[in-house]
Amino acid sequence: MGFSKLKIPRICEHCSKPFEAKTVTTRFCNISCANKAGKERKKSEKEQKEKETLLKKYSNKIAEVQTREFISVAEAKVMYGISKDTLHRLIKRGIITSFNLSKRLTRVRRSDLDAMFTEVKVPHQREKVREGKEFEVESCYTLSEVSQKYNANPSTVSSVIRKNNIPKKKIGSFVYVPKKQIDEIFDNK
Structure with missing residues (x-):
């Protein structure tokens, strides 16, 4: 193991303080941190062995x-x-x-x-829309178009999109959302 003329900046694995290491393999800032880390490792190994023996025993x-x-x-x-x-x-x-x-x-x-403690079934979430035909500009609304068409406040439109996990795509300064999903939501309300 050779010494480096450069001081290698490291972070102590035990106390998480930065220090300058003299070798490439140095892991701790001083001997006390190395000893404490060794004791903790031995303690956790001992606890693991005790758990295994208890499991075997019982x-x-x-x-x-x-x-x-x-x-x-x-x-x-x-x-x-x-x-x-x-x-x-x-x-x-x-x-x-x-x-x-x-x-x-x-x-x-x-x-x-x-x-x-029986299994609780969570309702299916909508599948994420793949970027394809549904994100062509012709098959999408901008947020301002949605708010004009349905006479809704732009913040309301944004919250409905977020609440229903509707995918959106930003192109330039416009945000596009699929017409099909927007029409389903706003026509039902």
């Missing part, structure tokens, strides 16, 4: 919990990421079916929780 229990119809509040908290208070609130409102086996043994039905 993999059978996790599989068993996923097959049971009724689970404890603590298990539901871990599986669904809901706080204990929220689960008790849902039980009190009757949204989740629960059974009290004793003072501290509350079991909830897993199917009720699954039903709460």
Whole structure:
């Protein structure tokens, strides 16, 4: 590893402060930043190993919990990421079916929780118009033409275009929008 006569400007990977490196491979501004970064790396590796060992240790229990119809509040908290208070609130409102086996043994039905977290379908968004026939000047309006044709304020026209994700194209000082989409929107209103 050779030394450079030039001072290489770098940013420390630990403290993010700028410094001048003497070698091409220097990553930290000083030895303490290098030591702290090494400790953090070792700590994160250790945490990762602990997570892996916990997963190995409790993999059978996790599989068993996923097959049971009724689970404890603590298990539901871990599986669904809901706080204990929220689960008790849902039980009190009757949204989740629960059974009290004793003072501290509350079991909830897993199917009720699954039903709460079902997939929500988002309506289709309009497909983006490809630049082709629809962006020829003959098949487009300018913003001023739209506001004159439909007696609308130019700012209203702009907000309607933005709200409905209508594609627009600027040519020179004019902004063009497809006639077909503008007519559909303003004729319906």
